[in-house]
Amino acid sequence: MASATETITAPVTAASHRSELVAFAIMAAFFVVAPAFMYPIFLMKALCFALFACAFNLLIGYVGLLSFGHAMFFGWAAYFCAHMLKEWGLTPELSIILATVAAGGLGLVAGALAIRRQGIYFAMITLALAQMMFFFAVQAPFTHGEDGIQGVQRGKLLGLFDLSHEMTMYFFVLVVFLAAFLLIYRIIYSPFGEVLKAIRENETRAISLGYKTERYKLLAFILSAALAGLAGATKAVVFQLASLTDVHWTMSGEVVLMTLVGGLGTVFGPVVGAFIIIAMQSYLAEFGQWVTVIQGVIFVACVLLFRRGVIGEIAHFLKIRL
Numbered sequence: 001m002a003s004a005t006e007t008i009t010a011p012v013t014a015a016s017h018r019s020e021l022v023a024f025a026i027m028a029a030f031f032v033v034a035p036a037f038m039y040p041i042f043l044m045k046a047l048c049f050a051l052f053a054c055a056f057n058l059l060i061g062y063v064g065l066l067s068f069g070h071a072m073f074f075g076w077a078a079y080f081c082a083h084m085l086k087e088w089g090l091t092p093e094l095s096i097i098l099a100t101v102a103a104g105g106l107g108l109v110a111g112a113l114a115i116r117r118q119g120i121y122f123a124m125i126t127l128a129l130a131q132m133m134f135f136f137a138v139q140a141p142f143t144h145g146e147d148g149i150q151g152v153q154r155g156k157l158l159g160l161f162d163l164s165h166e167m168t169m170y171f172f173v174l175v176v177f178l179a180a181f182l183l184i185y186r187i188i189y190s191p192f193g194e195v196l197k198a199i200r201e202n203e204t205r206a207i208s209l210g211y212k213t214e215r216y217k218l219l220a221f222i223l224s225a226a227l228a229g230l231a232g233a234t235k236a237v238v239f240q241l242a243s244l245t246d247v248h249w250t251m252s253g254e255v256v257l258m259t260l261v262g263g264l265g266t267v268f269g270p271v272v273g274a275f276i277i278i279a280m281q282s283y284l285a286e287f288g289q290w291v292t293v294i295q296g297v298i299f300v301a302c303v304l305l306f307r308r309g310v311i312g313e314i315a316h317f318l319k320i321r322l
Helices: 004-036 040-060 071-086 092-114 119-139 166-188 191-201 203-208 213-239 249-262 269-283 290-305 309-318
Strands: none
Touching: 004 040, 004 166, 040 166, 040 213, 040 249, 040 269, 071 092, 071 119, 071 213, 071 249, 092 119, 092 213, 119 249, 166 191, 166 213, 191 203, 191 213, 203 213, 249 269, 249 290, 249 309, 269 290, 269 309
């Protein structure tokens, strides 16, 4: 016979899952029809950064680890992918896969060094490693310094689909995003994800229960790095270039902003946050350097008025999980 607690919580959990499935269906349907009334290049850029923000949120929102160096994985995967496409002549899908694996390997090295510390010390180590990789990108011959890797050919997906066609490229990016989003969702609500949440809430108690928390944090860091690399590699194919902007520390700051504006620790929050920030950058470009100031004002307003982020506040108001 079910306990009183189980009887009460089971319907709530089922309702929460239903609300998330409905939200996912609405999101997927929106992206399918969006090219009819929105510029596909803008949508592809927003989807790449939405994936980047979701990957970052997996680390900070569900493990409680604030990384100031995630641009390292995003940018270097873009470099690897662009180089393999342009210089080695590999297919786009193979280039993206290898770049994602390379980002995961870089995450293994960076994570092994960083997770031994907590709080601001962890954040500073990730920032230091990212800056080191940025200066390496400036000097490395294959990155072409400030010029970056330009003129990358998109090629044919699986030898069949020509990615030079805008709509073909868009739906490829959409499939990559949705698949990665579902993977992140599965990670979050798996037994592994529950341990990550336990570590976030009280690591000492998790250790007392017998969990080797450093292993869990390292694996979460690697997964987050690999998914960030997937976003960077996909962006390199979309825009046919990789540049220093992708590995600069400001890129790490932008993904933090996207996550906080959308809703830290929510499933859909980083997607909304990414679209808000990319829309601001695109449609407020005429204001030049003032865009940064406007972003700062919006960030302060979100912190003061929407402390849970846009999606976090909506979910709190509707009493559902998003």
